[in-house]
Amino acid sequence: MWKIVIIDDDRNVLEGLKSVIPWAELDAEWVGEAMDGEEGLRVVQECQPDIVITDIYMPVLSGLDMVEQLNKASFQGKIIVLSGYADFEYARQALRLGIADYLNKPISVQTIQDVLGRTIEELEEELEQKHRNEELEEKLKLYEPFVEKEWIKSVTTGPEHTKLPDTRMVPEAYRYWNGCRHAVIGIEIIRTDRVTRASTKDLSLFRFAIANIIQELSREEWPDSHYVELFSSHAAIILHAPNEEWSEFTMKQAYRFGERVIQSVRSFLDITLHAGIGTFKPNWMEIADSTEEAFQALYFKNTAPIEGIHLYEYVHGEKIEQQAYPISLRPVKFYQQMAESMKLFQEDKAKEIVDDYFDQWSKGGAVSARNLEMLGSELWTIFAYTLFEVGVQLEDIAKVNEVTRELRFITTLEQLKEWLYGKIELICGSRSSNENIKHRQAVDFIVQFIHEHYAEPITISDLADRIHISRNYLSLLFKKAMGESFNSYLTRIRMEKAKEMILEGKYLIYEVADRVGYKYVPYFSTLFKKYTGCNPTDLYKNKS
Numbered sequence: 001m002w003k004i005v006i007i008d009d010d011r012n013v014l015e016g017l018k019s020v021i022p023w024a025e026l027d028a029e030w031v032g033e034a035m036d037g038e039e040g041l042r043v044v045q046e047c048q049p050d051i052v053i054t055d056i057y058m059p060v061l062s063g064l065d066m067v068e069q070l071n072k073a074s075f076q077g078k079i080i081v082l083s084g085y086a087d088f089e090y091a092r093q094a095l096r097l098g099i100a101d102y103l104n105k106p107i108s109v110q111t112i113q114d115v116l117g118r119t120i121e122e123l124e125e126e127l128e129q130k131h132r133n134e135e136l137e138e139k140l141k142l143y144e145p146f147v148e149k150e151w152i153k154s155v156t157t158g159p160e161h162t163k164l165p166d167t168r169m170v171p172e173a174y175r176y177w178n179g180c181r182h183a184v185i186g187i188e189i190i191r192t193d194r195v196t197r198a199s200t201k202d203l204s205l206f207r208f209a210i211a212n213i214i215q216e217l218s219r220e221e222w223p224d225s226h227y228v229e230l231f232s233s234h235a236a237i238i239l240h241a242p243n244e245e246w247s248e249f250t251m252k253q254a255y256r257f258g259e260r261v262i263q264s265v266r267s268f269l270d271i272t273l274h275a276g277i278g279t280f281k282p283n284w285m286e287i288a289d290s291t292e293e294a295f296q297a298l299y300f301k302n303t304a305p306i307e308g309i310h311l312y313e314y315v316h317g318e319k320i321e322q323q324a325y326p327i328s329l330r331p332v333k334f335y336q337q338m339a340e341s342m343k344l345f346q347e348d349k350a351k352e353i354v355d356d357y358f359d360q361w362s363k364g365g366a367v368s369a370r371n372l373e374m375l376g377s378e379l380w381t382i383f384a385y386t387l388f389e390v391g392v393q394l395e396d397i398a399k400v401n402e403v404t405r406e407l408r409f410i411t412t413l414e415q416l417k418e419w420l421y422g423k424i425e426l427i428c429g430s431r432s433s434n435e436n437i438k439h440r441q442a443v444d445f446i447v448q449f450i451h452e453h454y455a456e457p458i459t460i461s462d463l464a465d466r467i468h469i470s471r472n473y474l475s476l477l478f479k480k481a482m483g484e485s486f487n488s489y490l491t492r493i494r495m496e497k498a499k500e501m502i503l504e505g506k507y508l509i510y511e512v513a514d515r516v517g518y519k520y521v522p523y524f525s526t527l528f529k530k531y532t533g534c535n536p537t538d539l540y541k542n543k544s
Contacts, residue, residue, distance in 0.1 A: 001029045002027060002029070002050045002120055003031040003048070003050050005032045005033065005040070006030070006033045007036075007043070007044075007052065007058070008054070013105075014033055014035070017053060017112065018033075020112060021113070024458070025490075026117065027461050028116070032044075032047045035058070036058045036061060037054075037062055038060040041066050050078065051077055051119055051123075053080045079099045079100055080101045082103050082104075083102065101115050101118075103115065155285075156287060157230070178284065180243060180284070181241050181250075181281060182287045183254055183280040183281070184287060184293075184294045185237040185239065186276045186291060186295045186332075187273055187274075187275050188273065189203075190271075190273065191233075192271070207229070207233075210269065213264050213265055213269070214235075214261055214265075217260055218237070221260060222254075224241075230332065231382045233381065233385070234295075234332075236294070239254055239257070246280065254280075255277070255305045256306075262309060263309075272310070275298065275311045276295055276296070276297035276299075276311075277294055277312070277313050277314065278290030278292070288332075288333065292331065295331070296314055297314040297315075300312070334353065337353045338350060338354075338379060345427070347425065350428075354421070355417075372407075372411070373407045373408065376416055376420070380403050380423070383423070387427070398426065406419065407419070442469060445463075445466075447482070447489075450489065455516055458490060458517075460486045460487075492531060495527065495531040498515075498524070498536065499528075501515060502536055502539050503539070505540075509536050512536065513525075524536070
């Protein structure tokens, strides 16, 4: 709740303000008072209120002198100055001190309510901005490693745009790559019975454990390497070898490292990995080409350099028809982009990525039904892993066996494109529908609560706590659904109930005010006239 201190040397003003301020409606509370500036300074420093309402002319220490001392003490709250004198010089001085508002006495109930309402809105905005700044500060602490991680991923899969990354964007820690050769090992978790029976949550744990094992092996056998999480059940390891140390023997070392990875994961986790390895590239800007080679080798499994180990190498000169995709299309990048867009439920973005990729693929000639089915199945698996991370179970939207059956009847790129469009719309639409239902239920709960508890002190903060939604977000949802703010709707319901009671003739005006949640009758009367167009006493007298 917002804390308010009132300072005035007139006891009647003190008590009057305390009685007319609509504390519940403002989600505010009175925390202290004083009758001179010196005592007021002590109370403010002790209570640290959000808002101070103070008179100017007071004994011992004037209101403006008190404000000046609070400024020197870096007081962060809002100050509203009251004055019984229309003296421009005092107003100018007050504004120079940075006060929130300057009001001349006498002050109407509506004026004090409006001023406090505006002041609290400013406080809410400042608090929200403070939270945003704190979040930004926390993010900035992690900014450098995050940027490096994302940069490495973009280098692995290929940049967002056709233009390769600019060397000036290379983090300083990786400038030495200019003197190295680089190869990529592509990794796939094979869907054995153990993996197939596992829940999506367990699969995520498997990925985490696999990453730990590979990183531990890397520290021992290939310290200058980077492990990169990719889409679905796939990952990549970038191997770096200094030019002066690189030789044909380096490739054999890479084979042995891949062998250790496969054997260690099998030994510790009873999980089968298959791996493909691309060729070493002399330029770090060609790492994405090695990634594509690695996954082509993994797909066709034509050449295994180590007998009995599912590690496959890419062989130069493969016929185009033997490739799953032309390497220039960068399918790994396509999978990565699709995973990221679906994670954010960006329907239009996902469709745009599909359009661009399929347009390029169609220029390469006919595509086999096997490759089409493989692409559709792989994307569906990617969606399942990706959506699980944001709390969506894809199995609740469409069954795997249905997807498998549908893919068997797809024979052209256009059919696969339309199928993907349908699945993207289904997933994004389902999420939107679920959110709308949840939001509608939240608003319905508030409306029902207001109708049942309108006579009680109700605040949106209390209701937000009940349904575990932030106050600001709930306010936005309510206004969007109902066309007016929470406070406005609550007041309107109270006024309608009051009108019914007055016309019923069983209660006096002060009883009606109390029964709809207002202890101060003048304030109730002001609101009643604002919402109904007449005073409650006039309506009471004229009832037939």
